[in-house]
Amino acid sequence: MIRNVRTYDHFCLTARALERVGDRWSLLVIRDLLTGPKRFTDLMDRLAGITPKTLSQRLRELEDTGILTADREPGRREVWYRLTPAGADLGPIIEGLNRWGLRHAWRRPQAGEPVHAEHLLRSAVLAIELDGGEQARWHFRLDGGDYLAEGDAHGWSLSAAAPAAPADVTITATSHDLAAYIFGGPDRGIEITGEAGQVERFRRLIGAMAAVAEPAAEAPAGQSRLRRRAGARVGGHLAPL
Numbered sequence: 001m002i003r004n005v006r007t008y009d010h011f012c013l014t015a016r017a018l019e020r021v022g023d024r025w026s027l028l029v030i031r032d033l034l035t036g037p038k039r040f041t042d043l044m045d046r047l048a049g050i051t052p053k054t055l056s057q058r059l060r061e062l063e064d065t066g067i068l069t070a071d072r073e074p075g076r077r078e079v080w081y082r083l084t085p086a087g088a089d090l091g092p093i094i095e096g097l098n099r100w101g102l103r104h105a106w107r108r109p110q111a112g113e114p115v116h117a118e119h120l121l122r123s124a125v126l127a128i129e130l131d132g133g134e135q136a137r138w139h140f141r142l143d144g145g146d147y148l149a150e151g152d153a154h155g156w157s158l159s160a161a162a163p164a165a166p167a168d169v170t171i172t173a174t175s176h177d178l179a180a181y182i183f184g185g186p187d188r189g190i191e192i193t194g195e196a197g198q199v200e201r202f203r204r205l206i207g208a209m210a211a212v213a214e215p216a217a218e219a220p221a222g223q224s225r226l227r228r229r230a231g232a233r234v235g236g237h238l239a240p241l
Helices: 013-021 026-033 040-046 052-064 091-104 117-130 175-182 196-206 208-212
Strands: 068-071 080-083 136-142 145-152 155-159 169-173 191-194
Touching: 013 026, 026 040, 026 052, 026 068, 026 080, 026 091, 040 052, 052 068, 091 117, 117 136, 117 145, 117 155, 117 175, 117 196, 117 208, 136 175, 136 196, 169 175, 169 196, 191 196, 196 208
Parallel strands: 136 169
Antiparallel strands: 068 080, 136 145, 145 155, 169 191
């Protein structure tokens, strides 16, 4: 009998889960569907480096295992992919990986490295949340797309959609310019509109990603890359050294 290389052949729920979502790109496809349904081209745009063949294969596999559904309509060329309830249940797992990445694998974007608006904003709002967070509602218009970042006492969320009601602040920019600004650069090419107090509050909070983390090269291997800050919290506890 030929062993299926995608199985681990022992009883373990972690192994069972990885047999379904542990292939390369699978969790990243799920990550990008957590903010809402996407088309094939939307996913290609976010998954820099994946080939159309590989993405098609991963989508079929995730559909076969009940992680996502494909919305196909007769006469319509576009297919929309969305998470099933089982796929949405992976949201906290992705969030946990993001938190681990910020603490132990963080680095600044490299020269020439693709930076998608959604991924940049996901990292920024997580850093704000870990830094203590505040209640806010921001509308980002980046690279032709709309994103809504909302924070309250329960945490922050990000959705790939324009707000149904006016936000506290609206930010219009390119991902490149916003990334430069987040990491201490000038606000060149960035338009920020809203009441003066809300705009100032946005400027203060958006720098949290640079303020609570330090470049990987500056932190000893295996140690957290979150700086100690008064009020900085991880999972409700003070961030460790």
